[in-house]
Amino acid sequence: MDHLVTHGTFSLDGGSWEVDNNVWIVGDGAEVVVVDPAHDASAVFAAVSGRRVSAILLSHGHDDHIRAVAEFQELTGAPVHLHPRDQMLWQTVYPAAALPLALADGDVFALGTGSSQLAVLHTPGHSPGSCCFYSAELGAVFTGDTLFQHGPGATGRSYSDFPTIIESIRDTLFSLPPDTVVYPGHGDSTTIGGEIPQLADWIARGR
Template structure:
């Protein structure tokens, strides 16, 4: 069976810089009836494992290391035997949530992850976090953007480890160059497309946010 994208929403909290907020996170499962990768193991390892079922999890990919995107990763890894992959620039954030458990492997710009006959290219897109990455799957006309790009503009940059000019450069140089019909599967909220977000990003640049 051809590879497909499955979507799960989990709920929990995001904490940074002394504040805590309730959040709903998108968890993306990419694969077929035999094998998958999980993108952003958020909040509920049991629910994610149930969605995976008996399939082999090839990797648990972290788009970045804010706690709401990684809090369930170790438990899911223990249940499935899958390695947790993270860009090394986000290790300081990772250690805030999991000081006694390191990721199992690194992500790097240009690396390709393969599952169910589909290739996902890692794009390093810092700004929301130093080690933020997106995953581009041309065969699925899909981009998994984490918190780098949302429907309506860039991800937040008002907290520690974030930088607005950097996220704008990442989006402009790495994401808006992708085909306009590419569907952007975000870390929170609704999906969008590259073409739909180009004017929104420009508006943010013009407003200086």
């Protein structure tokens, strides 16, 4: 697995913020999938290092995660996958482009040429179509903006909902093994077991 951090902006509801995004490249020496190739398509393409990109997986449709996707797809020829409930966010950035291929809960993507896989977990709340990508073989889950170290993703903007994100985290992500490593869309990694004890405090604070 390769990781890089890219820098750009996130814009929604009339505001714009500077953000650093995590980009995750998962596979082997021949073939990879790329999770959220944000901001800088050329930098992500360089990190791929000549390997075949079998899929571009989008955790959700916010513009910081998808604005560089069209360019990255041109560089790689890889198919783009997004949950259909985030189509309205995609069309805000790409009003004339074709919609990505639809992600669905339970879809599975091969990681490289071996037996490892990523399974799609639909985890709405941060956005209606937010998804996480879980690999039992790697003991890893790529959570986009659903779960960070020390808290859930933001729910104070359009199309988001705090009770829904808490339900997604409690019922879906917290059912994973406690030692599963959480690789989020922003910030540092954590583990499922490290976040479970904080659930009651998140709910009390209404984060």
